[in-house]
Amino acid sequence: MNTAVVAESVNATTEAPVAKVTAIAQGSTAAAAEKPKAPAQPGRPFSLRPFFLKVLPPLFGVFFLIVVWEIVAARNSGIPSPLTTWKAALELFADPFYDNGPNDQGIGWNVLASLKRVGLGFGMAALVGIPLGFIIGRFSFFSGMFNPIISLLKPVSPLAWLPIGLLVFKAADPAAIWAIFICSIWPMIINTAVGVQRVPQDYMNVARVLNLSEWKIVTKILFPSVLPYMLTGVRLAIGTAWLVIVAAEMLTGGVGIGFWVWDEWNNLNVPHIIIAIVVIGVVGLILEQMLVGIARAFTYEEVKS
Template identity: 80%
Template sequence: MNATVTSAIGEHGNTSTVAQIEAGAVQVSATLPKKSTRRRSTISPGVQAVVAPLVGLAFLVIVWELIALNNSQFPTPLVTLKEAIKLFADPFYRTGPNDQGVGWNILASLKRVALGFGMAAVVGIPLGFVIGRFQFVSSMFGPIISLLKPVSPLAWLPIGLLVFKSADPAAIWSIFICSIWPMVINTAVGVQRVPQDYMNVARVLNLSEWKIITKILFPSVLPYMLTGVRLAIGTAWLVIVAAEMLTGGVGIGFWVWDEWNNLNVPHIIIAIVVIGVVGLILEQLLVALAKAFTYGEVSS
């Protein structure tokens, strides 16, 4: 391009002509499509969607095998797989209060999560609407939320034990207090981001507060609210595992701790996989719910 400009100067000797040439070069350069820095794969998208996860799992298994080779106490993937087959052959056996199948432990944990998470949704979502709707309430609860939100989930467990005098309600209390904040914050943010034009129309039409909430705020806030629910369910599932390790009883967290006391490392690894799978299923269910009730694309 510089050679072309130089040639134009030699032939015409006119700076205005040179300026026109340079301007044209810039315009042509701007209209050319930009090349992506990411190299396109020659594999079809359908094959890639299957092959890529399998390669990732194979990499994980290889790393796992290398760790097991360097540590005799760490079980190999094959040993863990054999134990998993035995374990899930009868997941709902029951021979005593502290000797139950993994299925009963998962159900017990899910029951606690459902109770704590459900109560958090009943309290947190309406509170988020009120905080987002009224500036005075937002200023009143803002410092409280900022103070309590960063507190570790396990720090709330002794308070629950002190108040409820029982391990099971204390675990549910820990789930409630830790999963309520994402729902409150996201719902409040959604209410505050409703376009002011909508509220002006509601004021002109003299709509009641109930109609404003149900006809204007709720449809607009729904994507934010469902995002808060997704974050909250992940927090609830994390909290219950840690709480059950300390409180005992039946539950996936207690099962992990009990297997550690028995030095049954393969069962601990199986429990980790089960916890991850159950958490993934819960999140995907909420993603499907969000896609069903929102028009925009919901990323997983």
């Protein structure tokens, strides 16, 4: 057979399947191109339901409170109506920082004076209570030593310590700070100690194997583990401190929101008393939310408000 004829036969045999495959591929591509596209899935419609579920319940709660307040005010002439209290609030907050002397100052100065006392007493309680909580939780000897004292003194009302403060400090202002210190220190000590005691023993075993110093054990192992417990104690302490300062200032006098409430009661100015109650609640809520934000920033756990 001629060599040229053989070559043509081989080429024809080889090119036929390739051409067939190419035709099939082109046909599939054309069919795919001609195939109608599936309709796009419609996106989720925008819904205001989550927004309303978040906003409406608090609004209904406030509305319910105002309605109950209006009913009580209608039945008791001594209780001012919400409208009367609102008008008094507009006048009061028109100039909250006026100063006509030590016994006649705006509500803004009184709130700031109370916050200053709370800050001092609370800060000293943190400086003493948190390290003491670490010591009690870390060493069983100190735990056995201080636990009976804490169990004995913790149930005592902070106001019961106020006369002791007046006796020791001979002045109302440090006596009120002393009462804040006493009421704030117990939650910090207890929560910090519980946090230290709940640190997994495996962590301490690793520290012992690595021969870590006590300072490194505290800073590298205990502190990160105890931080959620410690911040919980701080939150409880600030709430208690803000409660106690109002009562303490009613007894000691001077400038402060507690004394302002008592002074308005002596003047029979009930709308101002109700305004002060709302202000006290708002300030306490702000303080707690600030600490919740700090807790969320420094811990991995979700902090419940």
